[in-house]
Amino acid sequence: MSGLSIKDRIKIPRHKAPEQPPEVRSRNFEEVCLGFGLEEAKEEALRCIECPKPSCVAGCPVGIDIPRFVKLVGEGAILEAAHVLKEKNILPAICGRVCPQEKQCEQSCVIGKRGEPVSIGKIERFVADFERLSGRVELPKPGASTGCSVAIVGSGPAGITGAFELARLGHRVTLFEAMHKPGGVLYYGIPRFRLPSDVIESELKALEYLGVEIFKDAVIGKALSIEDIFKMGYDSILLGTGAGLPKMLGIPGENLVGVYSANEWLTRLNLMRADLFPDYATPIEYGKNIVVIGAGDAAMDGARTSIRLQPEAVTLVYRRSRAEAPCRVEELHHAEEEGVKTRFLTNPVRFIGDSHYKLKAIEVMEMALGEPDSSGRRRPIPIEGSNWTIECDTAIIALGCDINPLVTRSTPGLELTKSGIVVVNTETGMSSIPGLFAAGDVITGGSTVISAMGQAKVAAKGIHDYLVAKKGLRLQYAAV
């Protein structure tokens, strides 16, 4: 393999992972992307020119040693490559599926500057799946006990990552989860056709081997306060409660029957399995025409789950243009392939109901783009007199989330921004309350799985250093 010159490597075309054809997958909930096979993965890995100053690692929020794991794949040493991945990323099968690699590692890939970047994400996914299905998964072991205990609030990506890191350092970890299943947004938010449940379950299993105690049905801020948790003897707390309060439009009719938040729509279908009603008891109601409002990842998930329910039409409505859509390019592409129609530069102004309060149409306005706003994107400006109506019986509002106030507003002394985001020291992850750290959407207001994981690593190190200082432990933080 090492015999290949840079020229030879660059000549290899980028491999595309096979996918279920759009007309097939739009009628099922099975995984869309089928992933690389061994040969494809190896060949794709050989496209890496092993540049002396790789920039891909800096593009990864958790700092995976990308050149090393890719090289091992090229050499066919897949299980070894898996070990390299897991040094930095304990959820590689999940991240290989849901990370926006095109904005991270692959964007920084040197060969991507001239041609197409190495398909790092799909190789990561292959490696993780290979290890998982090989039955030879290397199980993580907890570190030698430090005698310290840490409580983690929320078991989404930030909480899980914090739990892994801290347990591997030898701290006793308890995860508190408000829902009936750990995983947070991985379960309730991301549809199975992007992230199958068995993948989540298998990656979460490692928590058990690390001795992490999971306490479900525990709503922190209600059943227990942050103060109660400290009183129970925990030396430190990591808050990873996410955003979790859906933003609404604040326009007339938004509570009509048939209007859902993306969170409700996705939770019913993903976590509660409304697609299997009445075998599962949670129902969902939809009509012939479904309109999804927004263009982030949750909007795509809403639109793509909708199309799988086989209504007559699913239409995505977004007030800015295609170029400003915050979702992954791949997701919008997938959605359109599956038959989702798009209406850019279109903004809802009111929901119209019938005499039974049932949604029958949305009045919208056409928009034009003006000067850039504070987000750097061109501001949408309404065009007077351009109003028209879209007939629909179901609408899904996917505008992102505000910070859920249950924990943050019930914790005296916790510094929050005006919009309710927890203020932390970005180097340690510590909040204004000594010993209370935070990571994930609760400190950003909403971002990706992987950035939550990156922040959780920072906070885990912050917690470890805090405990070392507080308890006089003779333990250095070894990045794991």
Add this chain to the structure above:
Amino acid sequence: MFQIFTRQEIAPKTVHLKIEAPLVARKVQPGQFVIVRVDEKGERIPLSICGFDREAGTLELIVQAVGRTSHEIYDLQAGDSFLDVVGPLGVPTHAEKFGTCVLIGGGYGSGAILPMGRKLKELDNKVYGIVGARTKELLIFADRLQAALDRLFITTNDGSAGMQGLVTDALKAILDDEPVHYVVAVGPVPMMRAVSDMTKPLGIPTMVSLNTLMVDGTGMCGACRVTVGGETRFSCIHGPEFSGHDVDYDELVARQRMYAEKERAALEEYLKQKEQSLCQA
């Protein structure tokens, strides 16, 4: 698992359960609720709390078998368990010294007003209760309320117990008689609406406890959205109590019935399966 310690049928198709839920029992305040799930395939539904014992770690719930999930709960026996009990959720009843308070309960609401009444009594209020039902055997918690409150008014549609009429008839009688400073109504929407309509022109602060559909119960999904005073509120974290004078009741009822057809089908399916398993046994 959250075990059912005692189960008592207190009215036809209506059970009073005492369940194990130590974490909830430690913190619960009157007016709060829990979300329960019966089994792995079950839905998450909110239930009002009608009693609690912090030391024993128990909660009391009243469940009337109406839809599939409430039938499943009704069919549980002492010794059986809920898979999940989550809480305490929602904002507790606001309680202070108001003067004279009237608490009005219909159906399960007759249970929910009991802890509220005790709390208001502790704060030196004069507390009257009104409970109504179609007929005598459907009355819930009348003796307990009688024992806990200053006075209990009972109304039945057919006059088989208390005065003949509706809870609003009893409320009117009280309002004609003496000044009332605070009213809380818990139960079916038409009842809460009628109470609010009666107190609004008199300017008496009136709270109603909304039993909206919910999924997570922690603000995450917004299934429980309700319009109050023209603004969208989440019943689970902003409520469940809101000013009865400001709630958009028509919208509330429409949202509560959103899945009515599906629920009917699911209930039929459940009853059919139950019958089959009984036949086999």
